Amino acid sequence: MAALIAPSILSADFANLERDLGKIATADWAHVDVMDNHFVPNLTIGLPVVERLVQVSPVPVDTHLMIEDPDRWAPGFAEAGAQSVTFHAEAATAPVRLARELRRLGSRAGLALRPATPVEPFLDLLSEIDMLLVMTVEPGFGGQSFIEGTLPKIQRARRAISAADLDVWVQVDGGISRATIERAADAGANVFVAGSAVYGADDVPAEIDTLRQLASKHAH
Numbered sequence: 001m002a003a004l005i006a007p008s009i010l011s012a013d014f015a016n017l018e019r020d021l022g023k024i025a026t027a028d029w030a031h032v033d034v035m036d037n038h039f040v041p042n043l044t045i046g047l048p049v050v051e052r053l054v055q056v057s058p059v060p061v062d063t064h065l066m067i068e069d070p071d072r073w074a075p076g077f078a079e080a081g082a083q084s085v086t087f088h089a090e091a092a093t094a095p096v097r098l099a100r101e102l103r104r105l106g107s108r109a110g111l112a113l114r115p116a117t118p119v120e121p122f123l124d125l126l127s128e129i130d131m132l133l134v135m136t137v138e139p140g141f142g143g144q145s146f147i148e149g150t151l152p153k154i155q156r157a158r159r160a161i162s163a164a165d166l167d168v169w170v171q172v173d174g175g176i177s178r179a180t181i182e183r184a185a186d187a188g189a190n191v192f193v194a195g196s197a198v199y200g201a202d203d204v205p206a207e208i209d210t211l212r213q214l215a216s217k218h219a220h
């Protein structure tokens with residue numbers, strides 16, 4: 001499938017989120033990071049703000065929930081109209097039930113793994129999800145360096161998905177830029193979150209286009 005670019009609004013101006021969503025109208029998704037200061041040591045925005053972002057975004061909203069107790073909170077993001085809702089494997093108590101609930105509510109269901117969390121214990125869940133998010137930095141903050149050691153995990157995930165003949169997307173998030181996107185794509189990723197690389201660019205649409213072209217050279 002084609003490479004999808006999902007700029008992270010963590011690097012946008014939080015006083016001008018609607019304006020900054022407008023800057024990424026040529027992207028595939030708007031990536032929205034929800035952090036609770038428990039699962040990660042940072043606090044961003046919650047459901048009331050995401051409900052409005054879904055209404056004003058020019059592209060579908062992809063939520064990444066870095067929160068404890070996603071079993072309780074994640075369905076609300078699907079009900080708000082987020083096209084994709086991703087929760088962390090390390091935080092969910094009943095991931096299969098939660099993924100089924102997200103799909104029932106009309107959202108794509110995503111399962112996220114911290115950099116140190118292996119993919120193997122979750123291979124049985126692949127048929128229950130639409131996307132596997134392999135974090136390529138420690139979740140919590142934008143502007144960090146891509147962790148090269150996550151590449152073998154991306155490769156193993158892609159191999160397992162192909163072997164099972166599943167249509168599960170592999171998303172990478174953290175340190176994605178012109179310098180790293182091709183390695184992530186070559187390893188098997190097809191959905192790319194980029195915050196500082198996109199919002200830090202002088203020409204945001206041109207940067208989105210460049211990232212998409214680089215990733216598309218390694219399409220899966």
Ligand SMILES: O=C(CO)[C@@H](O)[C@H](O)COP(=O)(O)O
Nearest residue numbers: 010139140142143175195196
């Ligand atoms: O989820 C996160 C951080 O936890 C990411 O979405 C970052 O916001 C990506 O930022 P860059 O590394 O692209 O600056």
